[in-house]
Each structure stands twice: as C-alpha cells, then as structure tokens.
Amino acid sequence: MKLTVPHMGMLHIAYTRILRENGVDMMPPPKATVKTLNLGVRHSPEFACLPFKINLGNMIESLEAGADAILMPGGYGPCRFGYYGIIQEQILRELGYKFRMSTTDNPDKLSDLIDTIKDISSIKNRPDGYRVFYLILMRMAALDRALAFYHYYKPREINRGETDRALEESVRLIDSANTYVKLFMENFRVKRIFRDIRIDKRFKPLRIGVLGEIFVTIEPFANLDVEKKLGEMRVEIVRGVWLSDWLNDRFRFKPFRRNQAKLSALWAKGYLDYPSGGESMETVGKTLMFHRKGIDGILHIMPFTCMPELVASTIIHRISKDKNYPVLSMTFDEHVSEANIVTRLEAFVDLLERRRVERLSRN
Amino acid sequence: MKNIRVGIPRALLYYRYADAWKTFIEELGYEVITSPETTAGILKDGIKKSVGDLCLPVKTFLGHVESLKDSVDFLFIPRYISVEHDAYMCPKILGLPDVVRACFTNLPRIIDPMFNIKKDKDNTITEFSRQVARILSLEPEAVEKSFIKNSGAGYMNEQEEYSLTDKKINVGLIGRPYLLFDRYLGKNLFRTLSELGANPVYIQPSENEITEAMTVIPKWVYWSMGKEVTASAHAFFKDDKIDGIINICSATCGPDSFTGDLIRKRLNTRNKPYMTLSVDEHASDTGIQTRVEAFVDMIGKVIV
Ligand code: SF4
Numbered sequence: 001m002k003l004t005v006p007h008m009g010m011l012h013i014a015y016t017r018i019l020r021e022n023g024v025d026m027m028p029p030p031k032a033t034v035k036t037l038n039l040g041v042r043h044s045p046e047f048a049c050l051p052f053k054i055n056l057g058n059m060i061e062s063l064e065a066g067a068d069a070i071l072m073p074g075g076y077g078p079c080r081f082g083y084y085g086i087i088q089e090q091i092l093r094e095l096g097y098k099f100r101m102s103t104t105d106n107p108d109k110l111s112d113l114i115d116t117i118k119d120i121s122s123i124k125n126r127p128d129g130y131r132v133f134y135l136i137l138m139r140m141a142a143l144d145r146a147l148a149f150y151h152y153y154k155p156r157e158i159n160r161g162e163t164d165r166a167l168e169e170s171v172r173l174i175d176s177a178n179t180y181v182k183l184f185m186e187n188f189r190v191k192r193i194f195r196d197i198r199i200d201k202r203f204k205p206l207r208i209g210v211l212g213e214i215f216v217t218i219e220p221f222a223n224l225d226v227e228k229k230l231g232e233m234r235v236e237i238v239r240g241v242w243l244s245d246w247l248n249d250r251f252r253f254k255p256f257r258r259n260q261a262k263l264s265a266l267w268a269k270g271y272l273d274y275p276s277g278g279e280s281m282e283t284v285g286k287t288l289m290f291h292r293k294g295i296d297g298i299l300h301i302m303p304f305t306c307m308p309e310l311v312a313s314t315i316i317h318r319i320s321k322d323k324n325y326p327v328l329s330m331t332f333d334e335h336v337s338e339a340n341i342v343t344r345l346e347a348f349v350d351l352l353e354r355r356r357v358e359r360l361s362r363n
Numbered sequence: 364m365k366n367i368r369v370g371i372p373r374a375l376l377y378y379r380y381a382d383a384w385k386t387f388i389e390e391l392g393y394e395v396i397t398s399p400e401t402t403a404g405i406l407k408d409g410i411k412k413s414v415g416d417l418c419l420p421v422k423t424f425l426g427h428v429e430s431l432k433d434s435v436d437f438l439f440i441p442r443y444i445s446v447e448h449d450a451y452m453c454p455k456i457l458g459l460p461d462v463v464r465a466c467f468t469n470l471p472r473i474i475d476p477m478f479n480i481k482k483d484k485d486n487t488i489t490e491f492s493r494q495v496a497r498i499l500s501l502e503p504e505a506v507e508k509s510f511i512k513n514s515g516a517g518y519m520n521e522q523e524e525y526s527l528t529d530k531k532i533n534v535g536l537i538g539r540p541y542l543l544f545d546r547y548l549g550k551n552l553f554r555t556l557s558e559l560g561a562n563p564v565y566i567q568p569s570e571n572e573i574t575e576a577m578t579v580i581p582k583w584v585y586w587s588m589g590k591e592v593t594a595s596a597h598a599f600f601k602d603d604k605i606d607g608i609i610n611i612c613s614a615t616c617g618p619d620s621f622t623g624d625l626i627r628k629r630l631n632t633r634n635k636p637y638m639t640l641s642v643d644e645h646a647s648d649t650g651i652q653t654r655v656e657a658f659v660d661m662i663g664k665v666i667v
Contacts, residue, residue: 045620045621045623045624046620047614047615047616047617047620048620048621049617074582076449076585077450077451077585077586078451078452078453078454078457078585078586079454079617080617080618080620080621082585083582083584083585083621086580086581086582086625087621087624087625089581090581090624090625090628090629094628105582271461271464271465272458272461273442273460273461273475274442274444274457274458274461274477275457276454276455276457276458276461277451277454277457278454280454280458304416305416305615305617305620306617307453307454307455307617308454308458310415310416310417310455311454311455311457311458311461311462313414313415314413314414314415314417314462314465314466315458315461315462315465317414317415317465318464318465318466329415331415331416
C-alpha cells in the first residue's frame with residue numbers, strides 16, 4: 001500500500017521519514033506545479049475553494065505516480081474543509097482511479113489519530129504511537145522555527161540569497177533528525193546557521209503581519225510565494241498563523257505556548273465575538289494584536305469564496321478604518337497573476353514606507 | 364408612551380423564523396418593524412456597504428439593515444450558530460452580527476443573543492433568553508417563557524401552499540428559503556413556473572426524510588440548511604410525480620458548491636431533468652426566464 005497525503009506547507013517533511021521508518025510506505029505528492037493546479041481546477045466544482053483544488057491536483061498526481069491509498073483529514077464544520085475528502089473521493093472514482101481512501105473524521109481527537117497511525121504502520125502499541133506522533137509534531141515545530149528565523153534574517157541579509165540557503169540547510173538537518181535527541185541537537189545547529197548570516201545590524205526593516213486562511217498562508221505555491229517576495233523587498237514578515245500552533249492548540253505538545261485561538265479571542269472582543277470557523281478568530285484577533293505591537297501593516301491572505309475569511313476580512317477592514325491601520329487583503333484562486341500580486345505588494349510596501357517616514361518626521 | 368421599535372431585516376433567517384421572532388418580540392411589549400421586500404435599491408445599498416466577495420444573500424441582508432437602521436431603536440440580529448446537535452449554520456451566518464457592525468457606523472443597538480445547541484445543549488433557550496433579557500433589561504424568566512411559547516410558530520406562513528397536482532408538469536424546487544422565497548433574489552420562480560403551465564412544488568423535509576437522505580450519501584451534511592436542501596432533492600428524485608428539479612443557489616455559496624456536487628452525482632440515480640440556477644447580482648431576469656422556459660419545455664417533451 002503506497003500512502004499519500006495532500007500537501008500542506010512543510011508538513012510532509014515532518015512526517016515522511018518518520019512514518020517510513022515505522023513501516024508506512026509513504027509517498028508524498030509530487031511538488032505542486034501549474035499542472036497540478038490545472039488538474040485540480042478542471043475536475044473541481046467551480047466555486048470550491050483553492051485548497052480543495054490544489055489538494056485534488058495533488059491526489060491525482062500521486063495516484064498517477066503509483067500511490068494507491070489516500071489519507072485526508074476530515075471534520076464537521078462549520079467550514080467546508082470537513083467535507084473535502086468526500087467530494088474529492090467522488091471525483092476521483094468518477095475519473096476511474098482505484099484506491100483506498102481514509103478520512104479521519106475526528107482530526108482533533110488524539111486517540112483516533114493514534115489508532116489511524118497504528119492501523120497503517122508497523123507500530124504495535126499505543127505508547128509507541130504517541131511517541132511517533134509527538135516526534136512528528138516536534139519536527140513540525142522545528143521547521144516552523146526555522147522559517148521564523150528566515151523571516152527575521154531575510155530582509156537584513158547582506159549577501160543576497162544567504163538566508164535562503166540557510167533555510168534549505170536547516171530543513172535538511174531537521175529532516176534527518178529521526179529521534180528526539182537528534183532533533184534537540186539539530187535545533188541548536190539551526191539557530192547557529194542563521195546567526196552566522198551576515199546582516200546589516202542598523203537596518204530597520206518594515207514589518208508586515210501575515211494572517212489568513214492557514215492553507216494558503218503557509219503554502220508558498222498557493223500564495224505565489226508572497227513571503228519570499230516581501231523578503232526580497234526587504235520587509236520582515238511577522239506571521240500570525242503557523243501549522244505548529246494549529247497543532248499545538250489541539251494536541252498541546254508545547255506546554256509554554258499559549259492556545260492561539262483563545263488568545264486571539266481575547267483580542268478580538270467587540271469585533272468578532274464568536275469564531276466563524278477556520279482562522280477567522282486568529283485573523284481578527286491578531287490584526288488588533290499586531291496593531292498594538294506596532295507592526296506596520298497587515299497582509300491578509302484568503303482563498304476566493306472562503307467563508308470564514310470573508311467574515312474576517314469584512315471585520316478587519318473596519319478595524320483598518322477605526323484605527324487608521326493599513327490592511328491589504330489578497331484573494332487567491334487559479335486566476336491570480338504574478339504581476340498583479342507584485343504590483344499590489346509593492347504599492348503596499350511603498351505606502352507603509354511613506355507612513356513610517358511621516359511618523360518619524362513628526363516625532 | 365411612545366413605542367420602542369425593534370427592526371427585523373427581511374433577509375436570511377427571517378425566511379425561516381420570522382413568525383416566531385415577531386410574536387416573541389411583540390409579546391415582550393415592543394413594536395416590530397420589518398424591512399420591505401427586497402428591491403433593486405435595497406440590494407444596491409447592500410452591495411455598497413459590503414467589502415469583498417460576500418455572497419448575494421448576505422449583501423442583501425446589509426441592504427435591509429440600511430433601510431431599517433434609521434427608523435428603529437433596536438435591530439434584532441440573533442447569532443444562530445447551531446439549531447441542532449449535528450449541524451452548524453453557514454460561517455457567514457455565524458458571524459452575521461459582527462459583519463453588520465463592521466459594515467455600518469451609527470447603528471441602533473443590536474440584539475444579538477446566541478443560539479448554539481452544540482454548546483449550550485439543554486440550556487440553549489435559557490441562555491438565548493438571558494442574553495435578550497440583558498440587552499433589553501427584562502426579566503430572563505419572562506423572556507424565556509415567551510420565547511418557548513412562540514418558537515413553535517410555523518415556517519413560512521406568508522407563502523402560499525404549493526402542493527402536488529396530477530395534471531401538469533410538477534417541478535420540484537430546492538434551495539435556501541432566503542433565496543427561494545425572496546421574490547426579488549429568487550426571480551419569482553414560483554410565479555414564473557406557474558405561468559409556464561408547470562406546477563412548482565416546495566417541501567420542508569421531515570425528520571425522517573432527512574435521516575433517510577443522509578444514509579444515501581457518504582457522510583451527513585453538517586450545515587442545517589444544506590442538509591435540508593439535500594434531503595428535499597432526495598425526496599424529489601424518488602417521487603414519481605415530480606418531473607424535474609430546479610436547484611437555486613447563490614453563485615459563490617460555500618456549502619452549496621459542495622452539496623450541489625453531491626446532489627448531481629449521488630442522488631439523481633434515475634436521471635431526472637435537473638438544473639442548477641446560480642444567481643448573483645449580475646443575473647438578468649430574462650436570462651433566468653429563458654433557462655426556466657427551456658427547462659420546462661424539455662420536461663414537456665420527455666413526459667408526453
Ligand atoms: S449558506 Fe451560502 S448563501 Fe447562505 S450565507 Fe452561507 S455562503 Fe451565503
């Protein structure tokens with residue numbers, strides 16, 4: 001059985017090696033390309049959201065490459081994500097593919113997940129299941145940490161491209177760490193790699209808070225790599241949504257990290273009093289939090305027709321007016337063009353730069 | 364003493380709960396003002412107020428708020444999260460009071476109690492009433508009593524009854540009530556069909572019909588109205604007296620993009636004529652009219 005799971009940011013790096021070592025024949029989908037997207041779009045309902053279409057493209061390409069089992073997390077709303085697997089399976093069967101489909105319908109429930117892992121791997125008992133699962137979570141957290149370093153160092157680097165190489169190297173190191181001890185050591189090395197980058201210490205980059213629907217926000221392919229583009233414009237990214245936080249909110253593997261959904265709800269009071277599903281609460285709450293912390297502006301990322309983020313986007317536009325705080329909302333679907341994204345980002349960065357100059361000249 | 368006026372926008376869940384809400388609020392001693400039926404002007408106001416790509420029904424809702432806001436003392440926009448244990452409302456309905464607040468300045472106070480069976484279980488109505496009572500400074504017990512008494516008010520009493528006849532072409536209509544029964548948004552489908560000599564049929568699926576429909580599809584639909592739409596579709600596809608089915612939905616509706624796919628692929632096992640009409644603010648009346656005509660024509664040819 002060759003098992004595949006649709007891509008979500010760097011998640012496949014966190015699990016592939018570990019599951020393989022435990023007897024699962026893991027086959028992550030080929031890296032997404034325009035072809036992937038086109039495949040997904042061609043076979044999806046027209047107004048399905050972008051993550052659905054990219055997932056579907058991933059699935060088709062994996063099946064073509066020899067996978068015969070798909071694992072797709074499920075759930076019960078209120079956003080459409082919980083129903084993805086059902087509709088995708090229906091489409092794939094219609095296309096004539098033969099495969100086994102598992103949807104874990106309670107992705108939030110730890111014991112269900114551990115059972116799933118036990119079912120598909122050579123792991124025999126629960127404690128081992130937990131051990132493997134938490135190692136995957138820690139690896140994910142390590143990857144996110146490396147990315148956060150990247151966000152910080154990229155705008156400050158002196159030799160262009162050095163930070164990108166540091167990130168690649170870090171990802172390689174984390175990927176090779178297949179035990180808790182090794183991971184602990186590699187985390188130190190990752191930090192050192194980034195520290196060794198030559199940076200311009202006096203340069204104070206603009207800071208942009210990046211928020212939005214989690215899939216499109218953390219998947220460079222889906223958002224046309226906006227973070228790298230901003231990094232190259234020498235802007236520091238302060239990301240408000242992380243896959244490891246999302247996982248931590250559910251599985252509590254980082255005891256000192258607060259539950260981000262609850263934290264956001266405290267900030268959002270008065271603007272969004274009950275979550276509208278997805279990352280709506282994080283988007284609203286952290287817009288207010290970033291404003292207070294003096295982040296220069298917000299880039300809000302959402303898939304076209306995404307219900308929770310439409311609610312959030314309406315609200316943060318109001319916040320933007322109330323607090324005179326720049327917010328740029330970007331909607332992604334298969335039609336967005338690279339040129340359009342770049343133009344809008346540049347205009348936004350210019351605006352923030354002007355505001356900063358004004359602010360400095362006033363003081 | 365001047366009456367205190369509570370406004371109810373005639374959009375979205377109004378088309379499900381209007382009767383219950385009205386009698387409930389009147390019994391508490393307030394005057395209820397509802398906005399007029401949707402017009403081009405109301406929709407235009409709504410579009411002007413909204414940011415981004417909100418769906419047609421939500422934009423319409425904003426238009427109704429605009430038309431009410433200066434003539435009332437309160438707006439009644441409850442936050443319906445879940446009305447049953449295994450389903451939510453659409454995320455946009457979950458966030459509705461906040462969306463309204465975000466789109467307007469100078470609003471009257473919003474009465475936005477939360478109705479959430481998934482969270483409050485048996486206490487849902489108590490919790491709901493407590494919040495209403497707090498906003499209006501009333502006795503929670505009295506509010507609760509009145510809410511319970513009135514919550515049984517039927518669905519859609521304003522609508523004429525449409526039922527099966529044997530004579531002519533019976534067309535089953537499925538869709539969210541706030542599209543289907545809003546004569547402007549729903550392009551007056553009931554009338555259009557009657558004028559074409561067809562008989563429009565609408566049903567409110569029963570518990571049993573819903574349960575049955577949910578066993579035919581691979582996983583139950585976790586949006587209340589999506590579930591009803593799916594169940595009506597199932598009932599219509601099974602029913603020999605129904606000759607064709609029209610599904611009306613808002614073009615960018617999230618839940619409908621998925622349930623539409625389910626209905627088309629899983630439920631239409633007998634290959635009945637089935638058509639999806641997706642409407643948005645650009646939909647032209649004549650375009651819709653032509654499509655409905657062609658559809659009825661086609662059925663006419665199939666059944667004679
Ligand atoms: S269910 Fe569809 S039409 Fe209704 S509010 Fe949600 S997205 Fe809009």
